[in-house]
Amino acid sequence: MKLELRGITKRFPGVVANDRIDLVIEPGKVHGLLGENGAGKSTLMNILYGLYGADEGQILIDDQPVELRDPGDAIAAGIGMVHQHFMLVPVFTVAENILLGAEPLDRFRRFDRNEARRLVTELIERYDLPLDPDALVEDLPVGLQQRVEILKALYRDAKLLILDEPTAVLTPQQADGLFASIRGFTEQGRSVVFISHKLREHRAIADSVSILRRGKNVGTLDPRTTDEQEMANLMVGRPVSLVIDRPQPTVGEVVLDVRGLTVTDPTGVRVVDGLDLQVRRGEILAIAGVEGNGQTPLVRALTGLQGITSGSVSVEGRDVTELTRKEILRGGVGHIPEDRGAEGLVADFTVAENLVLNLWDAVPFAKGRSIQFAEVQAHAERVVEAYDVRTPGTTTPAGSLSGGNQQKLVVAREIDREIDLLVASQPTRGVDVGSIEYIHEQLVVKRDAGTAVLIVSSELDEVLALGDRVAVMFRGKLVGPFPSPVSKEAVGLMMAGVDPAEALQRGDT
Amino acid sequence: MAVDASEGVSRRERRFAAFSVLVAAVMIGVFAQGRGGSSATFVLNDARGGLFTLPNLVVAVVPAVLVMAAVVLAIAVLQFTRGFGARAVPVVGGVAGLFAVSLLIWAGAEQTVSLISLFRSTLFAAIPITLGALAGVLSERAGVINIAIEAQLLAGAFAAAVMSSILGGPWWGLVGGILAGVLISGMLSGLSIRYQADQIVTGVVLIVFATGVTSFFTTQVLARNNALNSPDRFGSYAVPFLSDVPIIGPVLFNQTLLGYVAVGAVVVLQFALFRTRWGLRLRSVGEHPKASDTVGIAVLGTRYKAVLLGGVLAGVGGAWFTLDSASQFSREMTSGRGFIALAAMLVGRYSPAGAFGAALLFGFSDALATILQRLPVPIPSQLLRAAPFVVTIAVVAGLIGRLRVPAAGGQPYLKQ
Numbered sequence: 001m002k003l004e005l006r007g008i009t010k011r012f013p014g015v016v017a018n019d020r021i022d023l024v025i026e027p028g029k030v031h032g033l034l035g036e037n038g039a040g041k042s043t044l045m046n047i048l049y050g051l052y053g054a055d056e057g058q059i060l061i062d063d064q065p066v067e068l069r070d071p072g073d074a075i076a077a078g079i080g081m082v083h084q085h086f087m088l089v090p091v092f093t094v095a096e097n098i099l100l101g102a103e104p105l106d107r108f109r110r111f112d113r114n115e116a117r118r119l120v121t122e123l124i125e126r127y128d129l130p131l132d133p134d135a136l137v138e139d140l141p142v143g144l145q146q147r148v149e150i151l152k153a154l155y156r157d158a159k160l161l162i163l164d165e166p167t168a169v170l171t172p173q174q175a176d177g178l179f180a181s182i183r184g185f186t187e188q189g190r191s192v193v194f195i196s197h198k199l200r201e202h203r204a205i206a207d208s209v210s211i212l213r214r215g216k217n218v219g220t221l222d223p224r225t226t227d228e229q230e231m232a233n234l235m236v237g238r239p240v241s242l243v244i245d246r247p248q249p250t251v252g253e254v255v256l257d258v259r260g261l262t263v264t265d266p267t268g269v270r271v272v273d274g275l276d277l278q279v280r281r282g283e284i285l286a287i288a289g290v291e292g293n294g295q296t297p298l299v300r301a302l303t304g305l306q307g308i309t310s311g312s313v314s315v316e317g318r319d320v321t322e323l324t325r326k327e328i329l330r331g332g333v334g335h336i337p338e339d340r341g342a343e344g345l346v347a348d349f350t351v352a353e354n355l356v357l358n359l360w361d362a363v364p365f366a367k368g369r370s371i372q373f374a375e376v377q378a379h380a381e382r383v384v385e386a387y388d389v390r391t392p393g394t395t396t397p398a399g400s401l402s403g404g405n406q407q408k409l410v411v412a413r414e415i416d417r418e419i420d421l422l423v424a425s426q427p428t429r430g431v432d433v434g435s436i437e438y439i440h441e442q443l444v445v446k447r448d449a450g451t452a453v454l455i456v457s458s459e460l461d462e463v464l465a466l467g468d469r470v471a472v473m474f475r476g477k478l479v480g481p482f483p484s485p486v487s488k489e490a491v492g493l494m495m496a497g498v499d500p501a502e503a504l505q506r507g508d509t
Numbered sequence: 510m511a512v513d514a515s516e517g518v519s520r521r522e523r524r525f526a527a528f529s530v531l532v533a534a535v536m537i538g539v540f541a542q543g544r545g546g547s548s549a550t551f552v553l554n555d556a557r558g559g560l561f562t563l564p565n566l567v568v569a570v571v572p573a574v575l576v577m578a579a580v581v582l583a584i585a586v587l588q589f590t591r592g593f594g595a596r597a598v599p600v601v602g603g604v605a606g607l608f609a610v611s612l613l614i615w616a617g618a619e620q621t622v623s624l625i626s627l628f629r630s631t632l633f634a635a636i637p638i639t640l641g642a643l644a645g646v647l648s649e650r651a652g653v654i655n656i657a658i659e660a661q662l663l664a665g666a667f668a669a670a671v672m673s674s675i676l677g678g679p680w681w682g683l684v685g686g687i688l689a690g691v692l693i694s695g696m697l698s699g700l701s702i703r704y705q706a707d708q709i710v711t712g713v714v715l716i717v718f719a720t721g722v723t724s725f726f727t728t729q730v731l732a733r734n735n736a737l738n739s740p741d742r743f744g745s746y747a748v749p750f751l752s753d754v755p756i757i758g759p760v761l762f763n764q765t766l767l768g769y770v771a772v773g774a775v776v777v778l779q780f781a782l783f784r785t786r787w788g789l790r791l792r793s794v795g796e797h798p799k800a801s802d803t804v805g806i807a808v809l810g811t812r813y814k815a816v817l818l819g820g821v822l823a824g825v826g827g828a829w830f831t832l833d834s835a836s837q838f839s840r841e842m843t844s845g846r847g848f849i850a851l852a853a854m855l856v857g858r859y860s861p862a863g864a865f866g867a868a869l870l871f872g873f874s875d876a877l878a879t880i881l882q883r884l885p886v887p888i889p890s891q892l893l894r895a896a897p898f899v900v901t902i903a904v905v906a907g908l909i910g911r912l913r914v915p916a917a918g919g920q921p922y923l924k925q
Contacts, residue, residue: 051803072805087800089793090916100793101804103786111786152804 001061001078001159001191002027003048008057010043017043019215020057025160030182030192032206032223034199034235036432037402040215041195042084045162048193049081050074080153084164086145087152090138094131095120098152123151129181143174150181161185162193167201168430173290179205197235197432199228200461211235236434244440247448249468252281255420255452256302261311263297271297273476274311279421279452284443285481286455286467290495294476295456296338299425302454303335304328316420329358334414338425338456340403344410347399351391352380354398355413387412388438404435411439415446422446425456440466460495464488519592525601526588529581532608536578540611543570544886546619555625555759563755570618574611581607609877616886627876628760632768634897635865635872636833637662637843639771640826641850642857642864643778644690644819648697650782650859651815652795652917656712657697658823659847660719664689665827667723670838671731673740673831679766682740682832683825690824691817693719698816702809705921716847724840731838738837743767767829771865774822778861791815795915798922808922826850845898852901855912867904874900 003025010018017040025031033041046052048059050068058065061077068074074081088097095116104119106112120133129147137145146166153161163182167175182192182205194206202209202223210220211234219234232240256279263272271294279285289295300306302313304325313321320328329335337343345354356365356376364375380394389408391401398409407428415422424443428436443466447453456473457463463470464486471480472494479494482504493503551566581604587593593600613622641658648655665686672685693715700706731738743765752762761772782788791811793801798808831838849871856870857863878896881888 049803070805071803075805081803083803087797087803089796089800091796091913092789092793096789097800100789100801101806103789105786109786110784111789 002063003079003160003191004060004063005044005048006058006060008044008047008054008059010040010047010052011055016215018047018054021212021215021217023210023217023220025191025193026207027159027191028186028189029207030186030194030205032202032209033193033195033212034197034202034209034231035212036197036235036434037404037430039212039235041212042164043215044212045081045164045193045195048074049079049162075156075158078157078159079162080156080158080160081162082146082149082153082164082166084166084168086149088137088145088148091136093134093136094140094148095133097137097148098123098155100152102156119155120151123155127151127154127181127184142169143177146170146178158190160191160193162195164195165197165430166194167196167198175201199223199231199433202231203228213237232433235432240433240437244444244465246444246466249283249447251283251468252450254278254280255316256454257312257314257317258302259312261298261301261313262309263294263301263306264309265297270309271476272301275476275478277471277478277481279454281420281450281452282447283468284447284453284455284466285469285471286457286463287471287473287478288457288460288463288491288495289473291458293473295425295458295473298473299335299338299423299456302423303333330362332418332420334417334419334422334451336410336414336422336424336427338429340406340410345398345406348397350380350395351384351389351398351401351409352376352394354409355380355383358413359417383412383416387416387442402432404431407431408435408439411442415442415451419451422451422453423456424453426458427455428457428459428462436462460488460491464491522588522592522597525597526585528601529585529588529604532604533578533581533585536574536581536608536611540574540615541571541578544615544618546570549614549617549619550621551617552621552623553625553756555763565621566624568614568617570614573614577607577611609873613877613880616881616884620884622880622884625756625759627880628756629763630876630879631869631872632760632764633833633872634875635868636768636771637826637829637846638850638853638868638871639775639865640767640822640829641847642853642868643774643861644694644823644826645851645854646778646782646857646859646861646864647791647819647822648694648816649854649918650795650915651791651812652798652915652920652922653698653701653812653816654708654712654919655694655697655816655819656709656851657693657715657719657847658850659843659845660712660715661690661693661820661823662827662830662843662847662850663723663841664693664719665824666830666842667726667827667838668824669828670738670740670831673742674737677741679741679743679832682742683766683828686828686832687821687824690822690827691820694816694820694823697820698813701921702812702816705923708919720841723838727838727840740831740837742832742836765833767825767833770825775861775865782861792915795917798917798920802922812922823847849897849901852905856904858912859915870904871897871900 005021005023008018008021009016021044035041043052047054048068050070050073053069059068060066066077068077089100092100098120099116104112104115106115117133124131124133129151131144131147137148140148146169166178170178182194185192196202206223208220209223209231211218211231213235223231258275258277261272261275262270265271275298277285287295297306301308304320304323308321312319315331315333318331320331323331341347346357353376356379359365360371365372365379377394384391384394387408389412390405398406401409411427427443428439431439443453443455455463455466467484469481469483470486470491471478472491474494474497479500489506490503493506494500547569549568549570551568553563553566584600584604641662644661645655645658668689669682669686673679673682696715697711700711701708745763745765748762752758782792790801790806794806794808794811802808830842835842853864853867853871856867857865875897878893882890882893
């Protein structure tokens, strides 16, 4: 299916989300859409899927103009969409989710479960995307949930598949699996629109890339012949640095000292298993690892969010395992949590309120029992300015900012005070290139100011770029740390469980 | 949840065990002391007589109570030492059941109690609760919280009484009840779906509205015109042959029309919600409306239909009060049955069959209280009349377990 967008314009109150966008998607090709958060990628795709109406412009399928008024029209026209936030009913089975809206009925007009199972099994086999048709979606890991979402579109025989930020929820290995599936679709003559703000992924999978910036298509190019720097500059609209400028660290005394830390989950599994680590003043220790190897419980144990089973955690020589979260934070620990939506911010609170969440009852933001709103306000204005948080105002609800700016808000709150230790978990997850650059700079600045920084990330590039020492977490144990630089291949092998000595050797050659 | 043997049984099970010990203490300390009679007689036959007659059941009070107390104590010991794991809640239910049986035996000493009429009253009292709970299930499964069941029952009772009186016939009354239930549903759906009002507040407002309007017309109009409040009522209808089967026959197959409707609605809805396309779509709208929308299901239309169909059922439940139960409408005569229906829906975990089971439990406590009031038992009748509400609180607070509510319940759906 050939799809063409001509002059698509969509205005929301106060912004032009899409400004006369032209786009041609050829049959059997992967067309990438690259752009920062808020550049208009999702808006454009929602127009294509009939969820929004365009104010101006035309959509042509195989050179025929079409009108897509609702998702039903789009589905009928052969367009399928895998939404960034999955459109799946968690308490339904895989089969029910795939067939919802197009259910097979038996003679008595009942939902025919046997036929449903057969159809879905056939679909799973045809596209080689293994799944249990009777599993409940809520029991599946996100990678498999995404598979359900893809099969849902394929069941409706989508000739054009829109994948909205599909890799945001995947580990690198799962992303590779997804790319293999995408190649399979294009071989069958289907077209794919692949949305991501990760340059590397476009180079890996896309045949052509259109770059959106502030609602405009600023260029369509071939990602295989264009270098990443050029794509990044086009996307952000100014030259950005993809390499972090990181002077040699000046390392001081040990701040965080973890010995024999063991954390068990409710079922008794040792998710963190006898772990030792030290982080010193003025250095960044970066921990890589495939998600689910104990990074989350480690961070939660260090910041007092989870109890420990045995071992010790001390900060500046003080045992913190018996302290409350508040005592830990006030004692000089900053924490950038892995999920800003769930733990970093209160979406309905204003920017100013979010900026004092960790100090709301301390001088100068509170006097006795009353909050000093003028102080909170002045603080917010200074921080927003100093940390380049792009927001209409300090009284805007934090939830209405773009992902990158929400994350900058969290980072700003955690580092804009004197701290001895900063624990940053997935500090740039779901954040655009411009903001990543900025956040990375800030982490290095904090390091150079004498803070001990611990970064946990599943982005291998981030770990390698930031870590003065690099470690890998595998099945609750720490491999390393190794002094930087360590080769990417070596760390990748250790993430897969290869013995460190062998990994370092193989990685070097 | 797996219980680690080394850590002993969970705190929840220890609490259940303490409950069992308390129950056994009452059984031994009060019921086993007897009330001056040695045996209780239970009648197993219908008053109508019939093709078959069963002998009366004569139970020796003290030994029967002691045996049951011993069973409860044994359960308590097991609860303390080993735990019942996944079956913990049914076991507590069993303990409560044994308590109820021994209470009945104790109260029935030197008396004759008809078990048939106890069961019939149970089912009879469960009718409005069942129908109300079904209205709740339908509405909430589609994502609209309906706490206005009480309003639907009350309006249905009022309209049924008036329509039946004016137009002369219970069928007209039934039509009136349905119209009133749908009217309340219409207001609920319009306000909460179209205008996206807060559904809890809307529900409360509708209850106040229905109470106020029916009370006003009762005191100002019906009180002066008795002809408007003397409805023709449904009689009971015995199914040929089936109603002659011992025990089951008189209990299940000799009901009034609304009883058959209630049981039928439970069966049909249980099937429709979980086995048909209609049910799948309805549930999807209550769980994840946006997902439903993206596959072409009309979210708002589905919600309207679910709430309005709920109104039909609750309206029928309301008609029970004036066409089956009492001979005329009186102010606030539903006396909280709508809230018990809400509880039945929760205890039944949003399934029609579960809600019916819970409704039977509440109906039983109602029927038991009624029978005990007639027996010479040293319990104040006010306390007995509160029994259904006490059971409601106990069940909802204690046995509800981890309840899975429809994910989109209470959230209006906005299309961009």
